[in-house]
Amino acid sequence: MDNVYDLLILGGGPAGLAAGVYGARARMKTAIIEKGRPGGQAATTEELENYPGFRKGTTGPGLTQAMADHALEFGAEFIKDTIMSLDLFSSPRKVVGRKGEYCGKAIIYALGAEPRMLRVEGEGRLRGKGxxxxxxxxxxxxxxxxxxxxxxxxxxxxxxxxxxxxxxxxxxxxxxxxxxxxxxxxxxxxxxxxxxxxxxxxxxxxxxxxxxxxxxxxxxxxxxxxxxxxxxxxxxxYIGTTPITGQIEGQVKLNDQGYIITDEKMATSAEGVFAAGDVRVKYLRQVITAAADGAIAAVAAEKYVHETEIWDKEVLKAEQPVLVAYYDPTDMAGTEKIGVVDQFVREHQDRLSLVKVDATRNELVERRYGIDRNKLPLMHLFVKGELQGVSHEISVENLRELTRI
The missing domain is CATH 3.50.50.60 (FAD/NAD(P)-binding domain)
Incomplete structure (x- = not known):
């Protein structure tokens, strides 16, 4: 489908633009949805004096336009639309705009924040009139x-x-x-x-x-x-900002002020959904930290999409039952036990497949199935994409009991 992207970035501020650069450069089909001109709040700041590399200063519009051009050169697509609603639990995740619907294998939410209002008499009535x-x-x-x-x-x-x-x-x-x-x-x-x-x-x-x-x-x-x-x-x-999280509320965890809670990889509480820039909980909200967030989120999203595609193909959509062996490569004794599984599957390869997973590096399975790195090696049996059995003890007897062979 034309509207299914590997990486769908919501928001075209510095965070979204940096994510676009990194996502497109990684050869992901990448799109940035932005309702106006790229740049976000940074594009309304005339003078930027603290962005590294510009000791004499630069302008917000100039810097963010350069970021947008950079993303375009790597192949990122810009979609001008207003986001109306999100479904972050569908597969792929769905974004509904005024002009159309878009789907992403991974989402980076980077809609930023908006100016906080004084909420005094006359403010709303005279907005745009002084x-x-x-x-x-x-x-x-x-x-x-x-x-x-x-x-x-x-x-x-x-x-x-x-x-x-x-x-x-x-x-x-x-x-x-x-x-x-x-x-x-x-x-x-x-x-x-x-x-x-x-x-x-x-x-x-x-x-x-x-x-x-x-x-x-x-x-x-x-x-x-x-x-x-x-x-x-x-x-x-200029009395601060309010995060634009109304459309994502209830689908990811927010703090008391409405900012999105992420880990160091910008991952939210929803699988495959990342957040970057002013919209997330963070210590410093500046153009440079927004750009850093976007880069990290895009790299993490690329890894997520890659791991998901392999997992779906080799495990969830496999025609026959699959034994998944999780191991820690630094645990030599545990790794040697995987040889027992190897031999068992070779003897029953007409009825069984084997997938080996380095559980210290695969974040997808660690998060999805709650893999404890301190309790490896570990065996899972999947049948028609469903987890049917678990075993912490690796022996021929346990394998026969687990697989019922």
């Missing part, structure tokens, strides 16, 4: 006007500086005491020296005011309780 979450997207609309920036993290401080190239005055509203911000020291020190930046400390936003456009913002000093109106033509909000 309320913005992206300076790169909207800065030129506020040329020679006065704007507010809410937040004190890296994004807030760096984007506030960017806005000074356009706006007449940029005022940063910070919840902390004077001089304290959550941004990295370099960005903070540079911002404090910028004459076009003004600061309002110990304050939060109560409401955003205006009829057709933003005209003012009501602020509250959290120490004195004083509320006051502050004139502004626009407000840019």
């Amino acid at each position: 309320v913005s979450y992206c300076a790169t997207c909207d800065a030129d609309l506020f040329e020679e006007l006065d704007v507010l920036v809410v937040g004190s993290g890296d994004a807030a401080i760096e984007e506030a500086e960017y806005l000074t190239k356009f706006a007449e005055q940029v005022t940063v509203v910070v919840i902390h005491d004077e001089g304290k911000v959550d941004a990295n020291r370099v960005s903070a020190e540079r911002a404090f020296k910028n004459p076009k930046l003004k600061w309002i400390w110990n304050s939060t936003v109560k409401s955003i005011n205006g009829d057709e456009l933003v005209e003012s913002v009501t602020l509250k000093n959290i120490k004195t309780g004083e509320e006051f109106s502050y004139p502004a033509n626009g407000i840019f909000i």
Whole structure:
């Protein structure tokens, strides 16, 4: 089927693009589903100064477009569609978009996160009418006007500086005491020296005011309780992000904040489903860590697909019963016992097949069948794809009892 991919990547941010590069380069049939232009949140960041190799800085749009071109050159397909629903337990896994349905032997979920809203009066009504979450997207609309920036993290401080190239005055509203911000020291020190930046400390936003456009913002000093109106033509909000996991909720494990829980290989709790980038539980959410996540997820997905195809062919779809011998190659005594199984199967090869599995390297069977590496060697008997018997003791007598031969 044309719509069945070895690797289906959901999201075209840095994580998804890096996964596309690694997946396509591994000769997997790879597709990236993205509803808009590739790049994600990184594509809305004008200046990137901490991506290795660009000591003079680069731009978010430029870097992510280069990533997309790289994935395309290796053969990744880009599908422009909006994801509506997922079925991660079907085989292959199914993704339903507005324009069509797509299937993947492995899925990498990399839809990222979206800006967190203040949830104050006027915010929703005036969104796009002076309320913005992206300076790169909207800065030129506020040329020679006065704007507010809410937040004190890296994004807030760096984007506030960017806005000074356009706006007449940029005022940063910070919840902390004077001089304290959550941004990295370099960005903070540079911002404090910028004459076009003004600061309002110990304050939060109560409401955003205006009829057709933003005209003012009501602020509250959290120490004195004083509320006051502050004139502004626009407000840019940077108070963190919320993971886009609504469509995957209930199918993989999430933490209390809604981020996807993965292991070090980016594997989720659902077999064959991986997560990468800002959408997963992690310590640092930056372009470089998203790209690393995508690379790891793609390599793990390729290994999963390869192991699954071999397992399906040699075990689950085998015509006759199959003995699977799991072993640890570093355990010489245990490995020698596999010779007993070899001899037994050769004597009954018209009725039985043998598959040997290094259980220290095959993650698929370890996870699917709960193989304990400390209890090897181990025998499984499969008949018509179903596990019918287990034996930890390897002897001719046990093999006869297990196989009923």
